[in-house]
Amino acid sequence: MINYNKTKEIGINILRRWILILLVGEIVFFGIVGTNYLSLNNLQNILVASTTVLLLATGETFVIITGGIDLSIGFMVGFSSVVSAKVMVDLWAAGFSQPLAITIGILTALLIGLIPGFINGFLVAKLRVPPFIATFGMYGIAYGFAEIICNNVPVHNLPTSLGSLGHGYLFYWLPGKIFSFLAKPENLAREELKNLISIIPNVTIITFIFIGIFAFILAKTKFGQHTYAIGGNVNAAERAGVDVKVHLIKVYMISSFFASLAGVMYVLQFITGRAPAGSARLLDAVVAVIIGGASLSGGKGTIMGTVIGALIIGALETGLVNLGIPTYNLHIAVGCILIFAVLIDQFSPELVHKEEEIR
């Protein structure tokens, strides 16, 4: 009996893990039809290309679990990229050392980035503005402010050492010769440079450190537990003594923090700050969360699912580029996956039910 239940459980779990199967299938497919798709370089490229979506989607997961949605994150990326870039440029021009200018630029963007989240949360929790409206308003406001700050032109002339940070890797390995940590080995011949293997992009490490921390918070702590409770039944949470209003404000601040972090990562990767940076990624982020098993009505979802959802989009995008297929086809594919995900979600209880009838 126990054995049978175990098997059944495993079966259901496999069906539930269809997104993981999809991700692996996708990578295998492109590995077969593409060129060098499975190379270390390309796999790392998938991770780097997914940075913005990964970060946005992680923050969005918290909001969606509470039954809300945060649309402001699209332009929050641009806002934060412009703020951090502008601070870096100005401080560097004022004679600050590069590392100091970069650090202050990053911290300023991350701190200022908490304000829109606070306002979103305040509007939603205290003034009962529907999340869609509150954050959609903030979406426009963030974009407008970003354009004002950068004077309608992308911010250029950033500190030069930014590139080595944003394009750097954790390890460099020249087979049989050099193994270096963080810094690219110097004085290499052209032939040696060609053979140099770079392992784990810095951007990806930073991204996954933050994702890991917040995955832990959501899965293991009281804060995470209350996030699920609010999404499941606000009244129950309130009656159980959860301070729902304060909690929601924190959740929207987490979301805008991740959007700001995405903006900072954008600056590291592209060495510029642009007001519309990342705005096209808003929808991808929401899709990643939904593919990952969350529901717009709240109460469910995991960071692990969201990460897989984001990687499905990233792997697809990279694969299409690899095959030379125009990337606008990506939108068709992502749209189909989204609808498929929601269908699976709707029919999966039936799936479980049928399994039980068999018993």
Place this chain on the structure above:
Amino acid sequence: MEPLLEVKNITKRFGGLTAVDNVDMQIYPGEVIGILGDNGAGKSTLIKVISGVYHAEEGQIFFEGCKIKISNPIEALKIGIETIYQDLALAENMNVYSNIFLGREKLEKFLGFINVLDHDYMLVESKKVLNRLDINIPSLKNKIRTLSGGERQAVAISRSIYWNAKLLIMDEPTAALGVAEQKKVLNLVRTLSSHGVSVIIISHQMHDVFSVATRLLIMRRGKKIAERITKKTNVDEVVGLIVGSLPGDYIEAIEEKK
């Protein structure tokens, strides 16, 4: 014996309508009482006054001998008065023990400094309280969504008992339940009573109330018109009191005052 809860001369008005009119009531530890009355008789308003949802214009409430003022439901919970609502106030997306511990989660240290949920403790403690109340639920790791109406009610009740509720107020506890489930809930009420928990039941199901309550309070148009010991009355008399074909005990007194 001192009553657990005593309300004196409670009056609650909504504009010109007097929903509860000068009602007195006592309930003793471990006692189960039923409040009966037709729709609009003021039963629900009375219990909402007791559970802190409404504020009475007149009258006093005593709990364990002390005069208290209950300004909201959370305060009522804190002193040990818990209402089992029909929507049950459970998070359906969470499992049984998480609901029992919702808002009061047990934490343990991870790596010595990070507070994380102590699932094992919460599971074991929840099992204990369910066993104490003879409640049988397949797995406490199951989500509330997968449970039946009666099981959900049992979870809500065990939560309040675990957190030391002394008085449970149940509004139509057996409505929307199957026959077998109704029996289980009534048995649970008896178990609660034997553990010294007082229960106020509001129900239209005369048989349910007769089978568990020791004392009945009958209301009509906001007034308490009669109080009966269950063993010394019968369904016919109570129905007569509810619909007004029998005069009741307090009507005259109230009318004289006017």
